[in-house]
Amino acid sequence: xxxxxxxxxxxxxxxxxxxxxxxxxxxxxxxxxxxxxxxxxxxxxxxxxxxxxxxxxxxxxxxxxxxxxxxxxxxxxxxxxxxxxxxxxxxxxxxxxxxxxxxxxxxxxxxxxxxxxxxxxxxxxxxxxxxxxxxxxxxxxxxxxxxxxxxxxxxxxxxxxxxxxxxxxxxxxxxxxxxxxxxxxxxxxxxxxxxxxxxxxxxxxxxxxxxxxxxxxxxxxxxxxxxxxxxxxxxxxxxxxxxxxxxxxxxxxxxxxxxxxxxxxxxxxxxxxxxxxxxxxxxxxxxxxxxxxxxxxxxxxxxxxxxxxxxxxxxxxxxxxxxxxxxxxx
Amino acid sequence: xxxxxxxxxxxxxxxxxxxxxxxxxxxxxxxxxxxxxxxxxxxxxxxxxxxxxxxxxxxxxxxxxxxxxxxxxxxxxxxxxxxxxxxxxxxxxxxxxxxxxxxxxxxxxxxxxxxxxxxxxxxxxxxxxxxxxxxxxxxxxxxxxxxxxxxxxxxxxxxxxxxxxxxxxxxxxxxxxxxxxxxxxxxxxxxxxxxxxxxxxxxxxxxxxxxxxxxxxxxxxxxxxxxxxxxxxxxxxxxxxxxxxxxxxxxxxxxxxxxxxxxxxxxxxxxxxxxxxxxxxxxxxxxxxxxxxxxxxxxxxxxxxxxxxxxxxxxxxxxxxxxxxxxxxxxx
Numbered sequence: 001x002x003x004x005x006x007x008x009x010x011x012x013x014x015x016x017x018x019x020x021x022x023x024x025x026x027x028x029x030x031x032x033x034x035x036x037x038x039x040x041x042x043x044x045x046x047x048x049x050x051x052x053x054x055x056x057x058x059x060x061x062x063x064x065x066x067x068x069x070x071x072x073x074x075x076x077x078x079x080x081x082x083x084x085x086x087x088x089x090x091x092x093x094x095x096x097x098x099x100x101x102x103x104x105x106x107x108x109x110x111x112x113x114x115x116x117x118x119x120x121x122x123x124x125x126x127x128x129x130x131x132x133x134x135x136x137x138x139x140x141x142x143x144x145x146x147x148x149x150x151x152x153x154x155x156x157x158x159x160x161x162x163x164x165x166x167x168x169x170x171x172x173x174x175x176x177x178x179x180x181x182x183x184x185x186x187x188x189x190x191x192x193x194x195x196x197x198x199x200x201x202x203x204x205x206x207x208x209x210x211x212x213x214x215x216x217x218x219x220x221x222x223x224x225x226x227x228x229x230x231x232x233x234x235x236x237x238x239x240x241x242x243x244x245x246x247x248x249x250x251x252x253x254x255x256x257x258x259x260x261x262x263x264x265x266x267x268x269x270x271x272x273x274x275x276x277x278x279x280x281x282x283x284x285x286x287x288x289x290x291x292x293x294x295x296x297x298x299x300x301x302x303x304x305x306x307x308x309x310x311x312x313x314x315x316x317x318x319x320x321x322x323x324x325x326x327x328x329x330x
Numbered sequence: 331x332x333x334x335x336x337x338x339x340x341x342x343x344x345x346x347x348x349x350x351x352x353x354x355x356x357x358x359x360x361x362x363x364x365x366x367x368x369x370x371x372x373x374x375x376x377x378x379x380x381x382x383x384x385x386x387x388x389x390x391x392x393x394x395x396x397x398x399x400x401x402x403x404x405x406x407x408x409x410x411x412x413x414x415x416x417x418x419x420x421x422x423x424x425x426x427x428x429x430x431x432x433x434x435x436x437x438x439x440x441x442x443x444x445x446x447x448x449x450x451x452x453x454x455x456x457x458x459x460x461x462x463x464x465x466x467x468x469x470x471x472x473x474x475x476x477x478x479x480x481x482x483x484x485x486x487x488x489x490x491x492x493x494x495x496x497x498x499x500x501x502x503x504x505x506x507x508x509x510x511x512x513x514x515x516x517x518x519x520x521x522x523x524x525x526x527x528x529x530x531x532x533x534x535x536x537x538x539x540x541x542x543x544x545x546x547x548x549x550x551x552x553x554x555x556x557x558x559x560x561x562x563x564x565x566x567x568x569x570x571x572x573x574x575x576x577x578x579x580x581x582x583x584x585x586x587x588x589x590x591x592x593x594x595x596x597x598x599x600x601x602x603x604x605x606x607x608x609x610x611x612x613x614x615x616x617x618x619x620x621x622x623x624x625x626x627x628x629x630x631x632x633x634x635x636x637x638x639x640x641x642x643x644x645x646x647x648x649x650x651x652x653x654x655x656x657x658x659x660x661x662x
Contacts, residue, residue, distance in 0.1 A: 033422070119418070122412035122414070
C-alpha cells in the first residue's frame with residue numbers, strides 16, 4: 001500500500017474551507033441536475049418571450065408622451081406588454097416560488113434517505129454548515145442566473161436601440177433582481193424547512209406547492225370572503241371609511257409574500273408609481289405626473305422588502321432550530 | 331496498560347421510558363480490534379452515535395481520543411472515521427468525486443485529496459470503478475468505498491457499524507481481511523459492531539456482548555468460551571463396543587473424578603458431565619477396567635454456544651435474560 005503521508009501544505013485548516021467545499025459541491029450538483037436545467041429553460045423562455053413582446057411594443061411605449069415613464073427605455077423593456085403574455089416580473093411572481101421549492105424541497109430529506117447525512121455529519125464540520133450550504137448554493141446559482149439575464153437584456157437593448165442607460169435605471173433593475181432573489185430565498189427557506197420536517201421528498205414538495213397555491217389562488221379569495229360580511233354598503237359610508245376598508249383589505253393581502261413581491265417590483269420598475277394604496281383626489285392635486293427618484297421608490301418598498309426578509313428569516317431560523325436538535329440516524 | 335483510546339463511563343441513552351443504552355462502561359485500547367456484538371436493536375448504533383457526538387447521551391460520558399464526544403464533537407470527528415450501517419453516496423457523483431469531497435471536508439487541499447483518493451481506491455480494490463457513478467454500485471462496493479472514505483482522513487480510530495451486512499460470504503472474508511491488515515499496518519484502533527459473531531470472531535482481539543442496552547460480558551472469544559465452560563461444565567460422550575453389562579464396576583470410579591456433575595449411561599454410550607475437561611482420565615479409567623472404547627467426543631463450548639447463551643436466550647424470554655445476567659454477575 002502506498003502510504004500517503006500528509007504534509008502541512010496539503011492541509012487546509014482554514015475554518016471557512018469546509019463551508020466552501022460544501023457550497024461548491026451543492027452548486028455543482030444543482031447545475032448538473034436535470035431539474036435545475038429544466039427550470040433554467042423555463043425561465044429563459046419566459047424571459048425571452050416577454051422581452052420579445054415588449055420590444056415589439058417598445059416604440060409605442062417610448063413615444064407615448066402621456067406616460068411619465070416613457071424615457072426609461074430599459075424599464076419599459078421589462079414591463080411593457082401587449083397583454084398577450086404578462087411582463088417578466090409578473091411571470092416571476094409565479095416562477096420564483098417554483099424555483100425556490102424545486103431547489104430546496106429535498107435538501108435534507110434526500111440526504112437522509114440516501115444515507116449520506118450520517119456520513120456527512122461524521123466529518124469534522126458543524127451541523128449548521130450543511131444547512132447554510134443548502135441555502136446559499138441555490139441562491140448563488142439563482143442570483144447568477146438573474147444577473148446574467150438582466151445583463152443580457154441591457155446589453156441587447158444597448159445594441160438594438162443604442163439608447164444610453166440611465167444610472168437610475170440600472171439601480172432599479174438591480175434592485176428588482178435583488179428583490180427577486182430575496183423572493184426566491186423566502187420560498188427556498190420554506191422548502192428547506194419542509195424538507196427537514198418531512199421524511200419523504202414527495203410530501204415536502206407537495207406541501208410547499210400547496211402553500212404556494214394557497215397564497216397565489218386561495219388567499220385573495222379567502223380575504224374577500226372574510227371581509228365581505230363586515231363590509232358596509234359603500235354607498236352609505238364616508239369616503240374616509242371607504243378608504244380605511246380598502247387599506248385594511250390591502251394590508252391583509254400583504255400577508256401573502258407574492259403580494260409583497262408584486263408591490264415591490266411594480267414600484268421599482270415603474271418610477272411613476274407613487275402609492276401602493278388608494279389615493280384620494282385631494283392628495284393628487286398639484287402633483288406633477290413625474291417619475292420618482294430611485295431613493296424614493298426604494299423607501300416606498302422598504303416595508304415590503306423587510307417583510308419578505310423577515311418571512312425568510314423566520315423560516316430559516318425555524319429550520320435551523322429543528323435541524324440542530326434532530327437526531328441523525330438512518 | 332496503555333491509556334484507553336475510547337473510554338465510556340456510565341453512558342446512558344433513554345428515549346422516553348425506553349432505555350436504549352444502559353450505563354455502558356467500556357475501554358478500548360489503541361491498536362486493538364474490538365467487536366461490539368449484539369442482536370438487532372441492542373443499542374449498538376446508539377452507543378456509536380454517542381461516541382461520535384451525533385447523539386446526546388442522557389447520562390454518562392464518552393471520551394474518544396482524549397476529547398469529550400458530547401462537548402467537543404469536531405475534535406473527535408477529526409480523528410475518528412465512521413462507516414455507518416446504511417452507508418450511502420451521492421448517486422450522481424463518481425466514486426472518486428465522492429471520496430474527494432469527503433477528503434476536502436477533512437481539510438485536504440484539492441490536488442492532494444485527488445491523489446489521496448486514488449491511492450485509497452487502490453487499497454480497497456476499487457481502482458477499476460473509480461470513474462463510475464456510485465448510483466450503480468453494489469452493496470459490497472459501497473462498503474469498500476465507505477472504508478476508503480474512513481481511511482482517507484487517516485484516522486486514529488475507525489468505527490464500523492455492521493460492515494458485513496448484506497455482503498456475500500466471499501466479500502465478507504475479503505472485507506474483514508482488509509480491515510485486519512489495515513489495522514496492523516497503521517496501528518489503527520477498530521471498533522466493529524455486528525450481529526454476526528461467526529464473521530467477526532476471526533478478526534476481533536476482544537469482543538463485547540451487548541444485549542438490551544447492557545454490556546453483558548467482554549473479553550477475547552477464548553475467554554468467553556472458557557467462562558461458559560465453567561458455567562455449563564464439559565460433556566464427554568464415550569461410546570463402547572459392547573453393550574454395557576455391569577456398569578457398576580466403573581460407575582463409581584467415574585463419579586470419583588474431579589469436578590464430577592452428572593453421569594448418564596444408555597446402551598452403548600456414557601455421557602459424563604464435569605466442571606473441567608476430564609476426557610483423557612475418563613477414557614483411561616474405562617480402558618483399565620476392560621471396556622472397549624470406540625468413540626469419544628468432547629463438547630467444547632464453541633461460538634454457537636456463546637451465541638445461543640448470550641444472544642438468543644436473553645432476548646426471547648425474560649427468565650433467560652435474568653439467567654445470563656446472573657451468570658454475568660457470577661463471573662464478572
